Amino acid sequence: MARLEIDWxxxxxxxxxxxxLGGDVALDEWGFPVLxxxxxxxxxxxxxxxxxxxxxxxxxxxxxxxxR
Amino acid sequence: xxTLLATSVIGDARLLAGLDRGRLDRQAHLWTxxxxxxxxxxxxxxxxxxxxxxxxxxxxxxxxxxxxxxxxRGIEAVVVNGSESEPVSRKDRLLLTLAPHLVLDGATGLAxxxxxxxxxxAVHDAEAAQxxxxxxxxxxxxxxxxxxxxxxxxxxxxxxxxLSALEGGxxxxxxRKVLPTQQGYHRxxxxxxxxxxxxxxxxxxxxxxxxxxxxxLSSEPGTQLLTVAGAVxxxxxxxxxxxVPLETVxxxxxxxxxxxxxxxYHGRWLAQTGVTxxxxxxxxxxxxxxxxxxxVHRVAQWLASQSAGQxxxxxxxxxxxxxxxxxxIRGEAEGWYDAQRHLGLVPGRGACAHPDGAARFLxxxxxxxxxxxxxxxxxxxxxxxxxxxxxxxxHG
Ligand code: SF4
Ligand code: SF4
Numbered sequence: 529m530a531r532l533e534i535d536w537x538x539x540x541x542x543x544x545x546x547x548x549l550g551g552d553v554a555l556d557e558w559g560f561p562v563l564x565x566x567x568x569x570x571x572x573x574x575x576x577x578x579x580x581x582x583x584x585x586x587x588x589x590x591x592x593x594x595x596r
Numbered sequence: 597x598x599t600l601l602a603t604s605v606i607g608d609a610r611l612l613a614g615l616d617r618g619r620l621d622r623q624a625h626l627w628t629x630x631x632x633x634x635x636x637x638x639x640x641x642x643x644x645x646x647x648x649x650x651x652x653x654x655x656x657x658x659x660x661x662x663x664x665x666x667x668x669r670g671i672e673a674v675v676v677n678g679s680e681s682e683p684v685s686r687k688d689r690l691l692l693t694l695a696p697h698l699v700l701d702g703a704t705g706l707a708x709x710x711x712x713x714x715x716x717x718a719v720h721d722a723e724a725a726q727x728x729x730x731x732x733x734x735x736x737x738x739x740x741x742x743x744x745x746x747x748x749x750x751x752x753x754x755x756x757x758x759l760s761a762l763e764g765g766x767x768x769x770x771x772r773k774v775l776p777t778q779q780g781y782h783r784x785x786x787x788x789x790x791x792x793x794x795x796x797x798x799x800x801x802x803x804x805x806x807x808x809x810x811x812x813l814s815s816e817p818g819t820q821l822l823t824v825a826g827a828v829x830x831x832x833x834x835x836x837x838x839x840v841p842l843e844t845v846x847x848x849x850x851x852x853x854x855x856x857x858x859x860x861y862h863g864r865w866l867a868q869t870g871v872t873x874x875x876x877x878x879x880x881x882x883x884x885x886x887x888x889x890x891x892v893h894r895v896a897q898w899l900a901s902q903s904a905g906q907x908x909x910x911x912x913x914x915x916x917x918x919x920x921x922x923x924x925i926r927g928e929a930e931g932w933y934d935a936q937r938h939l940g941l942v943p944g945r946g947a948c949a950h951p952d953g954a955a956r957f958l959x960x961x962x963x964x965x966x967x968x969x970x971x972x973x974x975x976x977x978x979x980x981x982x983x984x985x986x987x988x989x990x991h992g
Contacts, residue, residue: 535771536907537947556941558912587771 530568530592532576534561539587548579561588603690606836606848608811610819611795615694619727622734625697632701633801637663637709640797646805648816649797653677653755653790654862656875659797662787663710665777670711672784675762675776676703678719678791679746681753682860683898683988684878687821688791690833692717692724695795696731702794704737705801710787715741718758720748750861750902754948755788757904768904769948792821812838816874826986827852827883839872842879851881855888855964857987861895862953865964882986888968890983892961893921898989899954909945913938914954921958927975935962 532552541559554562568576568590580588603612614620614628635643643649644660651657676699680688691699703715715737719725728743744762746752752767759780761767780786796818800808809817820838822845825831829850836845842856856866860878873879882888900914916938923931939959942951962969972978 534945535947536909536945537768537771539908541908556909558908560908560912560945562941562945 529570530573530576530590531565532563532568533589533591534563535587535589538585539583540585542584544582544584545579545588548582549576552576553579603694603832604830604834604848606834606840606844608819608837609835610799611691611695611698611792611821612833612835619694620697622697622731625695629698629701629798630802632705632798635705635709635801637711640706640709640801643800643805643808644797647800647808647818649793649800649818650816650875651789652792652796652820652877654682654859654877659789659793662777662789665775666710666787667785671780671786672712673714673716673781673786674703674707674710674712675758675781675786675788676715676717676791676794677753677755677758677788678717678721678724679748679753679758680720680791681748681750682862682878683750684823684825684860684880686823687833687877689719689721689724691791691795691821692719692721693727696728697735698795698798699791700728700731700735700737700741702796702798702801704735704739704741706787706794706797707737707739712787713740714781715739716762716781717741717743718746718762719743720746720752749904750899751904751948751950754950757948759786759788768906771906771947813874820874820877822873822877822879824849824851824879824881825988826857826880827854827885828881836873838874842866842871842873843869845873845879846881852883852885854884855882856880857882861899861957861987862949863957864960865957880987885981886984886986887925887979887981888961888965889921889925889972889979890981891985891987892958892965893918893925894983894985894989895987896921896954896958899950899957903946903950904948907946907951909942910951913942913945913951917942917954917958924969925972925978927972927978929973932962932969932973 546553546555641663649659678688707715746761747767754769756769757767776786776788812818819835822834857880858876896918900918903910920931920935939955942955
């Protein structure tokens with residue numbers, strides 16, 4: 529189980545994550561990502577990881593420690 | 597002494613004991629409080645658990661839990677957060693200025709118990725820093741005690757921002773969420789708490805759990821410091837038993853009738869009466885002469901200016917809210933709708949809790965001042981009252 533996380537000190541609102549992960553990330557009116565906060569299932573992890581690697585600001589992360 | 601350091605007491609004077617005669621030097625401190633007993637880590641853990649002591653910096657985290665989160669083999673530092681960045685609050689600089697030895701007793705006693713070689717004190721007020729430096733020269737604690745002056749910006753008071761500043765870095769919160777108990781000063785385990793917490797620890801070590809619990813709520817006994825400000829005849833810092841009725845504090849300080857803000861600019865406007873005070877720290881009476889929405893708008897501008905400028909949703913969201921309140925006050929209904937939307941977009945979307953606190957303050961204002969909102973939206977010059985600046989925002 530994993531969850532997306534954003535380091536807000538790095539994110540500069542490129543919005544790439546919303547393009548790659550439309551189901552999990554929307555954009556607010558300023559172009560910053562709004563996470564839907566859903567668990568990323570094991571099958572979706574590869575896609576999520578690809579988005580994490582694509583984030584130009586290294587702001588998007590996949591946190592696997594959360595168990596809530 | 598400056599009038600802003602006026603003190604008064606309802607019930608037992610503990611932290612403020614002896615301060616009616618001014619600052620307590622080493623001798624006056626020992627005369628008033630007696631010597632600090634040397635306690636073990638286990639004894640501190642037991643005492644804190646027994647009285648349910650919580651951190652007094654606003655987050656109200658149980659001290660016993662914080663102690664339990666530290667490694668047994670010793671820690672790097674005990675950090676006293678005296679940056680007191682909330683502009684209305686005066687209690688921490690008051691303690692550091694007038695009762696520095698009580699705070700130092702609490703910090704050094706705990707440092708010895710936890711095996712911490714360093715005690716670091718972050719202060720933002722020059723007079724308070726001077727008082728602590730003088731006090732350190734009067735003592736011999738066999739510890740490396742350092743006083744550092746930190747910037748006064750709101751967010752600079754956040755625990756991780758303080759640690760960053762103490763390490764010589766910028767006084768802003770880092771992007772990663774780390775716990776100071778695990779990765780604090782120089783990424784080593786650290787006990788960090790607010791000034792009042794350490795003064796409480798010094799009192800608790802002397803009194804023991806039973807005497808400490810002779811006043812206040814049974815769930816969280818003892819006393820608390822409140823800064824009372826705004827439309828009151830006797831503003832200042834007041835020590836009361838925990839759970840004191842708000843009414844008692846308002847009467848005692850001679851507050852005007854009208855809305856009350858609890859907890860400062862990350863706090864809440866009161867919707868109901870009959871509340872008791874615990875874990876609050878700040879009480880501001882607004883009075884009835886000033887335009888509440890205009891006051892809140894000024895604070896919103898200040899809150900937006902205090903964002904460390906690191907996180908997009910915090911920067912754009914708070915700026916948006918300032919504009920929303922501005923339009924709302926001028927009678928534009930759009931402003932109200934936009935504010936509702938922006939209040940939903942800001943919380944939880946920053947590296948620190950500043951956007952959450954600011955949104956809480958603004959959302960509670962829209963609720964508590966619903967009647968005033970209607971009056972402003974009805975046009976014809978709003979509520980007709982001037983903005984007097986009862987809510988202080990200029991403090992650097
Ligand atoms: S791709 Fe990265 S920088 Fe761009 S919006 Fe998403 S998290 Fe922010
Ligand atoms: S959330 Fe706001 S105040 Fe906190 S670090 Fe980010 S920009 Fe600064």
